[in-house]
Amino acid sequence: MTAEDTRLILFTLGVSAAAVVAALPLGLALGWCLARKQWPGKALVETLVMLPMVVPPVVTGLVLLKLFGKKGPFGGLLEQWGVEVIFTWKAVVLSLAIMAFPLLLRCIRTAFEEVPRHLEEAAATLGKTPWQVFTRVSIPLARRGIAAGIVLGFARALGEFGATMMVAGLIPGVTETIPLAIYRSFHAGDDERVWMLAGVSAAIAFIALWMAGRLTKGRSL
Numbered sequence: 653m654t655a656e657d658t659r660l661i662l663f664t665l666g667v668s669a670a671a672v673v674a675a676l677p678l679g680l681a682l683g684w685c686l687a688r689k690q691w692p693g694k695a696l697v698e699t700l701v702m703l704p705m706v707v708p709p710v711v712t713g714l715v716l717l718k719l720f721g722k723k724g725p726f727g728g729l730l731e732q733w734g735v736e737v738i739f740t741w742k743a744v745v746l747s748l749a750i751m752a753f754p755l756l757l758r759c760i761r762t763a764f765e766e767v768p769r770h771l772e773e774a775a776a777t778l779g780k781t782p783w784q785v786f787t788r789v790s791i792p793l794a795r796r797g798i799a800a801g802i803v804l805g806f807a808r809a810l811g812e813f814g815a816t817m818m819v820a821g822l823i824p825g826v827t828e829t830i831p832l833a834i835y836r837s838f839h840a841g842d843d844e845r846v847w848m849l850a851g852v853s854a855a856i857a858f859i860a861l862w863m864a865g866r867l868t869k870g871r872s873l
Contacts, residue, residue: 653848656825661852664829667741668809671748672802675756679801683760684790704815705754712750713818720746720819742829743797743820750769755807759868763797764790800867810853 685691686698704712720727720737730737737743766769767790775785791798813831822836830853837845 657845657848659825660833660849661831663741664810665856666826667744667829668748668752668806670745671752671809672756672805675749675753675800675805679753679756679760679805680791680798683757684764684786686757686761687764701705701757702754704751709751709812709814709870710818713747716743716747716750716815716819737822738819739823739827741820741827744816747815751812751815752805752809755808757802759801759804760794760798761789763794763801766797767793768801796867800864803860803864803867807857807864810856810860827840 657858674861682697682701686694708712717738720730720743722728722731727737735742736747772785772795774788775789776782780788811831812829813835815830816827816829817835822828822832824833824836830849834846834849834853837849
């Protein structure tokens with residue numbers, strides 16, 4: 653393994669972790685709202701946020717490219733502030749966060765649904781504010797499911813290819829992640845590097861899935 657490969661692996665791990673961190677606050681808020689509240693448009697919102705799980709990743713990437721490109725509604729606004737997203741590491745984090753979010757949200761929602769309502773109601777009757785109930789009761793009781801969602805979201809981000817290619821491009825040393833490097837090495841005929849990176853990717857994914865399985869089963873690690 654060369655220094656370039658080490659840097660590539662560390663970069664992939666870093667942007668995947670950043671993507672999950674970026675998606676987590678919205679995942680917690682929306683997951684709780686979906687699990688505990690009834691509101692107009694709930695089914696529509698749930699369907700929209702789950703779309704990246706079923707549509708081709710390149711379609712998601714194309715939408716992000718239109719939204720965050722220089723002529724897009726978000727990209728144009730960010731450009732006025734001097735922030736460029738497309739074809740930078742920020743685009744990598746953005747695409748990974750969007751693709752990991754549905755899996756993260758599903759686990760978080762399920763975790764909140766399994767929290768006994770009477771415990772939250774008891775805390776409220778004792779004078780706790782909704783925020784205190786959420787942070788001191790709901791989240792601690794749902795922590796294993798939330799942790800499983802974080803791990804699975806991280807694993808999903810690690811393997812993302814299509815959306816990342818669309819919005820970040822394949823720029824070695826700048827936006828290239830392990831899946832993109834595998835693609836580039838395969839077309840360059842570097843089979844040894846292809847299999848090495850594939851093995852690293854599979855090993856990380858295996859560990860993530862094992863951890864998620866242990867968490868969802870409620871066993872100690």
